[in-house]
Amino acid sequence: MGLLGEGINEIIATTRKNAAPIGIIVKGDSARMVLFHGTHTIENIRKDGWVVANIIHDPVIYVKTAFDDLPDDYFISENAGDMEVQRLKDASAWIAFKAEIERESGGAAIVRLTQVAEKILDEGIYPVNRGFNSIIEATVHGTRYIMNHDPRLRELIDHHASLVRKCGGSREREALGLLLDYIKK
Ligand SMILES: Cc1cc2nc3c(=O)[nH]c(=O)nc-3n(C[C@H](O)[C@H](O)[C@H](O)COP(=O)(O)O)c2cc1C
Structure with a gap:
């Protein structure tokens, strides 16, 4: 494929x-x-x-x-x-x-x-980063959370947010800031 x-x-x-x-x-x-x-x-x-x-x-x-x-x-x-x-x-x-x-x-x-x-277009190599992976997970949960504000989803987002803070770089931390703003709205 x-x-x-x-x-x-x-x-x-x-x-x-x-x-x-x-x-x-x-x-x-x-x-x-x-x-x-x-x-x-x-x-x-x-x-x-x-x-x-x-x-x-x-x-x-x-x-x-x-x-x-x-x-x-x-x-x-x-x-x-x-x-x-x-x-x-x-x-x-x-x-x-x-x-x-x-x-x-x-x-x-x-x-x-x-x-x-x-x-x-770009042959770059991207080592696995748990912060990046956690942004993806938190964003999936976030798109559902904004519809129902389920506290269980909020816990999952918070779990992934702590991994982003621990393992991510500046771009992951910027993405996390945006995500937390979007789900507040
Ligand atoms: C990693 C990830 C995967 C997603 N996969 C799907 C999917 O397979 N199908 C879907 O309908 N929405 C999926 N979503 C949610 C949509 O991206 C979200 O509803 C988005 O606002 C749709 O944008 P649009 O209205 O511009 O199409 C996913 C979100 C994330 C973060």
């Missing part, structure tokens, strides 16, 4: 002038997304039929795109097969997919992805 690995790949999905962290589920040769109704990502896929997976190592981008919109100048257009798509300018790699809604249930749509292009 090209650049993606088996299991769930937590990438930044770009659609037309929109970005959000989304999991791409890879099983054997197939790739799918499960998208909650009401997200811009599913609405744009419905209209345009494409999505780009951006591989990026900046924790701040994960937090910002989970809760907010990015300015237009974070995006750049690319040709992928017969489509014009948009990716993040600072992505280390990007993979463009045709996206078709396979099934819809009450709250979510299952989207089948067919790869049309991929490109590696």
